[in-house]
Amino acid sequence: GENVEQHPSTLSVQEGDSAVIKCTYSDSASNYFPWYKQELGKGPQLIIDIRSNVGEKKDQRIAVTLNKTAKHFSLHITETQPEDSAVYFCAPHLTWGTYKYIFGTGTRLKVLA
């Protein structure tokens, strides 16, 4: 099965700085790479995703980059704001044949004002 690791487990940045979270996975067959954001007291919500035929995807201040050879992908947040403070999860998986979405252990991001 998929083994997923996230680093770092906690990250504190000053408002306006950039943040990068890395997700490493074991199953080379994985072809879908999402990032979920969980705000306090709520369920996780998809914020950005990438598929294996694309190396990078941007959506305003957030981006995801993929290195399939090295089996890792990263979440990049630029110009961080207090509302970016949350726990972020990656969940790489294969989009066919199996539907066991395994999540990483999460990264708690704190944006200091």
Next chain:
Amino acid sequence: NAGVTQTPKFRVLKTGQSMTLLCAQDMNHEYMYWYRQDPGMGLRLIHYSVGEGTTAKGEVPDGYNVSRLKKQNFLLGLESAAPSQTSVYFCASSYGTSGNVELFFGEGSRLTVL
């Protein structure tokens, strides 16, 4: 459009008691999931369902049972609750096709077993 709704939101049980968590989705999703979230452990998959009448085991299925009698509902049961089952439980659903794999989560159910 309510999305994914979980009931109850909070519950306190004594060891050995039983209970059922209900998850309801109104998006006509095929796939539904139950996760538990513990501090430092992230989200761990308990059971999931790929359609009405089907269920399958996830990473941590022991001590839980599930049923998917109707497409819109996914029930998680604890037959004899243990303190180790104190956790926050999240239900999620998705369309399930290769082009629509986004998970939609409920707001969670906090369970305490004394």
